[in-house]
Amino acid sequence: MYNSYREYSEPLLKAAAKLQDHLYIIGRRKATGKKVLDNPKYTAYLLGRFFCYVEVFKQLSPSMAFGKPRRDRIFSNILGRIQVILAMDNSELVQLYGGDNCSSNIENPFKIPSQEQASLGQLMLRERWLEYNFRGGSPHKTSSYAHSGVHFPEFTELLEENSEFSRWFGPLVEALNPDHVIGASDSQNLRLGLFQTALVDLVDFLDPAPMCTIIPAYRRRRLYTPPRMVHTKLPQTLANIYSEEADQRDGMLPQFHGVPNTVDVFVSGPTGVGSTFHTKVSNVIGDCPYSHRVLLALEEKQVSYNLITIDRKLRPSWYYNVHPEAKVRLDEDLCAGAQGMGMGMESTRGYICPDAQTTNTG
Incomplete structure (x- = not known):
């Protein structure tokens, strides 16, 4: 293979x-x-x-x-x-x-x-x-x-x-x-x-x-x-995925990096957003049910996470790799519930991107 x-x-x-x-x-x-x-x-x-x-x-x-x-x-x-x-x-x-x-x-x-x-x-x-x-x-x-x-x-x-x-x-x-x-x-x-x-x-x-x-x-x-694209360093969690893919292509044993202690969750919105769902996050992720389920599942599992906000008008180029229309999407089977998300978190090795659109109402 x-x-x-x-x-x-x-x-x-x-x-x-x-x-x-x-x-x-x-x-x-x-x-x-x-x-x-x-x-x-x-x-x-x-x-x-x-x-x-x-x-x-x-x-x-x-x-x-x-x-x-x-x-x-x-x-x-x-x-x-x-x-x-x-x-x-x-x-x-x-x-x-x-x-x-x-x-x-x-x-x-x-x-x-x-x-x-x-x-x-x-x-x-x-x-x-x-x-x-x-x-x-x-x-x-x-x-x-x-x-x-x-x-x-x-x-x-x-x-x-x-x-x-x-x-x-x-x-x-x-x-x-x-x-x-x-x-x-x-x-x-x-x-x-x-x-x-x-x-x-x-x-x-x-x-x-x-x-x-x-x-x-x-x-x-x-x-x-382009005007709506900035160059920023590839997140380490995403870089690990790239490296594992290359190892597999070359027939090598992938160098897995393990599940991190803190999960990086990328959302679209202004910088400086709080790091817990129960503070300002609901104003950032809007009404997307999948985004809510991701964060609620992490909190229910008592998994630490770090919210990384991305300006929706100035997105890094790697952001567009996650979805061709500049929206970050999760598979539905990973968002059906907290138990499913627990498994999904392990499989993604900490890289979870909710489909988040800024609806900050203050």
């Missing part, structure tokens, strides 16, 4: 790393006024290659156990956030991430509907072209052949000679003309910046720091920070 997990997660990791690195270089050159010497076909290829390995994971996920539920949920939400960023309407994107002063006129080529993302990824699967007579000859069919993507020379040949392939990728290549890719300092670059940042989050999850065993740290530069 470990070998299979790494066999299919490592190509996705490398595809995400290469794509975000490529987008970073394009964005920075545009931001500094330098000419972007970019082949739009190669950018389209990198996008298709990433979508390809996302589709591979979707095909294999029902039959493979990729880790514990907490890690599966974070991983799924990162992929979901990437999909949503590319597919979301401009006005919705600005409302969620852009802030009050961000332009709603987002003119860039990175708006790709979800269905189109899946179609592009499926077209990149080598399995689809087993009988295609490439000029350079068909590659050798290894055991992982069916779950790999076409290479760039094959991509360009299909783009030029196959009508189905060019019908899907042709408009994308045209839209990816370097003159259409807006620089990192431009407020209209919201979608590109969010997309590149989410790809870095995926790289950080699959190959966490400080080990960085596959993708070095210097290749994880973020293009820019």
Whole structure:
């Protein structure tokens, strides 16, 4: 299982790393006024290659156990956030991430509907072209052949000679003309910046720091920070989850860190909130029943917890990894009651995020 997990997660990791690195270089050159010497076909290829390995994971996920539920949920939400960023309407994107002063006129080529993302990824699967007579000859069919993507020379040949392939990728290549890719300092670059940042989050999850065993740290530069996103250090409880996931992927015995004495509970609201549910917390977590059950269960079990509030307008990037729509959600089966939450607390190793929206009434 470990070998299979790494066999299919490592190509996705490398595809995400290469794509975000490529987008970073394009964005920075545009931001500094330098000419972007970019082949739009190669950018389209990198996008298709990433979508390809996302589709591979979707095909294999029902039959493979990729880790514990907490890690599966974070991983799924990162992929979901990437999909949503590319597919979301401009006005919705600005409302969620852009802030009050961000332009709603987002003119860039990175708006790709979800269905189109899946179609592009499926077209990149080598399995689809087993009988295609490439000029350079068909590659050798290894055991992982069916779950790999076409290479760039094959991509360009299909783009030029196959009508189905060019019908899907042709408009994308045209839209990816370097003159259409807006620089990192431009407020209209919201979608590109969010997309590149989410790809870095995926790289950080699959190959966490400080080990960085596959993708070095210097290749994880973020293009820019959106108005409603701040960079803060990853909480240690969440960093432990990332490390355990990487150990499992690499076939190593995970280094579990044990259940902490104090549980970190992240909520949305102003800073300086009291540390017990019976004081000011009800004004912060609002009417969400799951949030109430989490805190009530902890108090009933006499488990110490530390409330960490996050400004709902200035959220750290890792906050969005928990839910693609910037809301932190708990599984219902972990919130059914105090007994269930007692088990849930142990399984999450102290990292619990209620779905909290600020409704501070004073």
